[in-house]
Amino acid sequence: MIQVQELLVGLGSCGIAAGARQVYDTLIRELKDRGMKIPVIPTGCIGACHREPLLEVRLKDGSRFLYGDLDIGKVKEVVTGHLVEGSPLNEYLVPEKYDYLARQKKIVLANSGVINPESIDDYIKAEGYTALRKVIGTMRPDEVIEELKISGLRGRGGAGFPTGLKWGFTSSASGVKKYLVCNADEGDPGAFMDRSLLEGDPHAVIEGMVIGAYAIGADEGYIYVRAEYPLAIKRLGIAISQAEERGFIGEHILGSDFFFNIHIKEGAGAFVCGEETALMASIEGKRGMPRIRPPFPAESGLWAAPTNINNVETLGNVPPIIRMGGGEYARIGTEKSKGTKVFALAGKIKRGGMVEVPMGISLREVIFDIGGGIKGDKKFKAVQLGGPSGGCIPERLLDVQVDYDSLTATGAIMGSGGMVVMDESTCMVDIARYFLSFTQTESCGKCTFCRVGTKRMLEILERITQGQGRMEDIDELQELAVNIKISSLCGLGQTAPNPVLTTLSYFREEYEEHIKNKRCPALHCKALIRYRVNPEVCTGCTLCVKACPVQAVQGVRKKPHIIDQELCIKCGLCFEACRFSAIEITTGE
């Protein structure tokens, strides 16, 4: 009989979406039916999201086995085969896990996927709240700020501002009432680091907030979470009430004179509310419009009181920094970018998921060594960093190292950590159009250039993707980009042109192909492609005929089919349906 220590099931939103809840329930039932008393720990995201639902088996001898792509049937087999009979089921194991982990350094995510996020005792067992004890018992607020400065921690919300310095500003601002706000709006599409951390280890963020509040002298805190994250909101609520019960939040925290309360504010679906001044307006119950800084929130923030705003991951770094000491933390990373960064890998990457890597690692290592490269047998084309404020980095720049300054030099940005990988089937002009349509919709409308300028850029990009572009359009895009950057008030407008500028500088030939030759090399832009049936390959199975929503594919059994170009809406459903690769896509004819 093997000695099982515990079983872990990843129950983050992504796991649940893949069916982890059913796997968890089945596991519990199977164990109960057999009278086996093995602890089953529901955890947050384990990281290997591409293989969800995941189950980790931990034996008393320290060995671990990670099962992936489970379903009800497979989990039953694992119970019988491995837990009862004692032989691991190799065909369901996730082999890459350990080499996937070897290149990573888990500081912020140390507990995610390891502990039960709904249990404060689990967090405490993992050294939780020891940093807070250390701070309140042995450190003055200015010493805490000094420790943060020594650590070199910079904001993980995008701009990379030194956290210790920011805390110093709020601490020295005059005012009796001060606020600390945690920015969990995570609006960049393609980013899910903050969600994972909040779902997987909410207490770490809360502990970071309490330490920050102590350092700057705040007595009230807000966590602004986007409404699309119901599970994160739920787990935060549980964590806050547990921390209150244990005296980590509230009055006389750990027996001191320090008190601090935390409220959760649910966002209402506006990307611009991730910007700090807009976020505060939203908490106050107003339209979420950014305002001119100065005054900075440190002087005049929420209800005009000095306010410190930090990102979720920034705050998650605080307890480990206090525990290990700023000096030790600063040994990780590069000269100007210390510590680790969490990235959300998605798109056309083989092993999508959450990774945490030391600063200074190259993008190539993240994408190929950890992420396993491109799905299928396609070719890498670009990686998008920083969402709508960021840019697309081409293959030849993949050796750039992950740090704030090197990434900014490429025209992209570190951003919050979303990394969307694109392959040869992604059209870069379409990607630029996609981001512009995003920022155009999300612009709050206050600044003319951001409101109208992005609209003009979008119109041009739409024209190009429809094959109606002119070469002058490229110059006009560049000119508009410069003007939008310099005449927008907040980061949304100032960075909105970045996706266009980076694709223009690294993939200019794709723009030119669209404009001059009316070709879309990625075979994506509908106006420039055609679907046709290759009569040599077509077996006449009629699957495509049935799949077509507009009866454009015609033909009878056993005879090659044809596509009526007049009727075809280029939805690609026939292409998906064909089992013989008989449908071809052509461009530029």
Added chain:
Amino acid sequence: MDRFNTLLKKWKGQRGNVIPLLQETQRFFGYLPEQAMQEVARVVEKSPAEIYGVATFYAQFRFEPSGRHMIKVCHGTACHVSGADSLDTALKMELGIGPGETTQDGMFTLEKVACLGCCSLAPVVMIEQEVHGRLTGDKLKKTLRKIKD
């Protein structure tokens, strides 16, 4: 209505209560009826115009009733590059509606959203509170048919 009034009372006098109140109102009615917004305005002592101004700023708020099942199709970056558009086509075929529309029988309302935070399972769709990942047009149609039955 009594329950709605209790809800209003709960938030009365609290700072920054406008958005939470509107959110609760929407949870209660499924959308923001004009009458309810006027009540909210009265409770927070602001003009109805101001409340309407706040409500229209945020994408979350609706001013018309929605269908019984809310379908949110993710059009975040990862979903976009993984074929979110073809899910829209499939939905159009299956339900005959596009984003922002409700089916005639009041069963489904379709919405476009940007990133549900499950990017590694792209393309994804949220039906009610449940996220469905790794979808194809076909799989999505099957899921909908299950709901219809």
